[in-house]
Amino acid sequence: MQPLDITRHIESLVADRLRHAAPAVVLLGPRQVGKTTLARRLAASWPQGATYLDLELPSDRRRLDDAEAYLRMQAPKLVVIDEIHRAPEIFAVLRGLIDERRAAGQHFGHFLLLGSAALDLMRQSSESLAGRVAYLEMAPVNAPEATAHGLPTDVLWSRGGFPDSLLAASDGLSFTWRQDFIRSYLERDVPMFAPRMPAQALERLWTMLAHQQGGLLNQSQLAASLGVSAPTVVRYVDLLVDLQLVRRLSPWSTNAGKRLVKTPKVYVRDSGLVHALLGLETLDAVLGHPVAGASFEGLAIETLVHSLPAGSRAWFYRTHEGAEVDLLIERGGQPQMAIEIKRSSAPSLERGFGQACQDLSVQQRWVVYPGTERFPLRHGAQAIGLADLAGVLRGGA
Structure with a gap:
């Protein structure tokens, strides 16, 4: 390339x-x-x-x-x-x-x-x-930036948005760069910012988070797997968040009368690092792995969060009864837009999305998918490509 x-x-x-x-x-x-x-x-x-x-x-x-x-x-x-x-x-x-x-x-x-x-x-x-x-x-290269320079979204998704990885001459060189990047952070930055934090334990946690991309943060489960206390896991996650390598996406929790999930979701912020942590060198390897859908969701969330107009904030919404929105855009304390993310060329919506939109009284309803055409879906939603929706958000819609 x-x-x-x-x-x-x-x-x-x-x-x-x-x-x-x-x-x-x-x-x-x-x-x-x-x-x-x-x-x-x-x-x-x-x-x-x-x-x-x-x-x-x-x-x-x-x-x-x-x-x-x-x-x-x-x-x-x-x-x-x-x-x-x-x-x-x-x-x-x-x-x-x-x-x-x-x-x-x-x-x-x-x-x-x-x-x-x-x-x-x-x-x-x-x-x-x-x-x-x-x-x-400043985040890694996102979908609109890649698209503007003729880089397919699948290449961005597979390799991630760090320029040296994204623009490497081959998948193998990109993968090697990302492995070296991870090692450099563990050997150099962790000792600088957290001298008493064992890099090996942090690497294991980072890898666990990649396996559970987009999952709810279960501190007790992670602590048991690492053999440390739950407060120690919190400190580890805090460091990865502080270094802007991990995102904690908070739940929307102001709906009175609803039994809401109040635990944050956690994403490794760069999809290329997700794949490197899991040993997935090529796009085919990613597509054949169970993390594919969650990894694409993480890419979409990073792109959209960094496309938000000033004053808007991002959340997710989930109730214990099954109503759910992957990304909820709020402005001035009011939900403005509900976004579902599907790694499918023919996306379909579950009833839970419609119920969530009804709970939140949201009229703008989008489904991000890997294609480029817009077309209507059930529950009043419209399918849209990732770069296109980022443009909608930048326009202040």
Whole structure:
């Protein structure tokens, strides 16, 4: 497969925030997702010029021995600091520098900060940069981005959205890259972010979650399988969520009078990592494995969640009586859209979906499937392709 310069939708959003909305932007995302490529491209075209620092490099770390003096000298340029979680003490320095630039009439576009650990980084930066920072999340390549560059959704689904995996010259090289990626996280990032957490146990949990893709989080069952306590499992899952490798999808639980499932569902966020953890090297291997449907569901959920307009949130809905919606989009406390996800070219709907839509009084009802045509289904729903529905959501529908 030929290398492609895939345009990422978030790039224009980062640029807009820096130019018009915030002195600093924190761009969060797992390693190798494309943050550095995006930042370098943005820096190269920044009107006032830019300075790029990678805190994994000792030479760049040394430039910040006197961070206040060095960063003050860079004004009015945009300063990009990669791997910012390696120097959390810089946040306090940035606050004073941002205020200085504001006093000089420079209100936006001071710093672009890149990091991998979402919750920890947000906590550190919010303590020092309250009111001065915008947070954006960069996910792996999604269906609309792949489709726009001629990459079939099945290739994206099989290989996942990390660019080096997606654009590898062969399935074998893609699979090897993903195996190395998993090993790197376990050997390098886990010790950095959680020094006392055994990487082998975390790998086993990660693999269990891949086997149970899209299942309810059963802490007791996972704890028994790992030989650890339930609180320990929670800490392990918290770390994978924090590193943006796992998603906890919360249940909608505000319907009075309904016996609702209140346990979150858990997804390994990148479908390619699901397949690598399960040893599935090719699309044929994925299609022949029981995880296929749940894996496609995870791909769809990631694409759709990252296509939501501002102010919308994603949930799932399930009652003990069998009413269920895979993805429920809410805005202003009111359910707006019910989405079912089917890995079938001829999707059909169960009665539980219709009952859930009735419970929630949702009129917009969609069924995501692997095709591209739209056609009506029962319960007032319409079948739609994944990239098309992402476009509907981006339009604010």
